[in-house]
Amino acid sequence: MGTYMICGILIIVIVTALLGSRKHFKGEGGCCGGGGDVKIKPKHLDTIVATKKLQIEGMSCANCQNRIENALNGMAQVNAKASFKKGEAIVKLGADIPEEELREAVEKLGYKVTSIEMV
Known part of the structure; x- marks a missing residue:
């Protein structure tokens, strides 16, 4: 019994x-430190000075993608869209922002930016 x-x-x-x-x-769960439900909306940029593609290692789910988008979209004059499936983020810049600032915003979350190139 x-x-x-x-x-x-x-x-x-x-x-x-x-x-x-x-x-x-x-790939919908909050495996990377949170639920990932709150998302910072990308800003509308009147002028786009440059568009850059960041290759990012370590994104494994939609929450990772949201965390990276939130970090980048939280910066002034930045409109970012990330894809965990492609391992990249496309970043439109409304001002001249040093690549090192973009890299730091992503890497302080624990991901690795392997390259940044102009699109």
């Missing part, structure tokens, strides 16, 4: 864990 109860409890725990992990395995 006790064995059946233990097996039943284990089955319930395993099913609950799998259901809770479903979003994570789809």
Whole structure:
């Protein structure tokens, strides 16, 4: 009788864990320090001075993508769109912003910028 109860409890725990992990395995969960639900909207830039592509290592889900977009879009005169599937962020600049500032904004989150190029 006790064995059946233990097996039943284990089955319930395993099913609950799998259901809770479903979003994570789809790349929708908050695996990188948060839910990723709050998103800073990209700014409309009247003038685009430059467009740069940042190649980024370490993005593995939509939450990673949102974190990088939020960090870049939180900067003045920056409109960024990241893609965790491509491992990149396309950044439109409304002012001359040093590449090192863009790199620092991403790398302080724990990701690695492998290259920055003009688009």
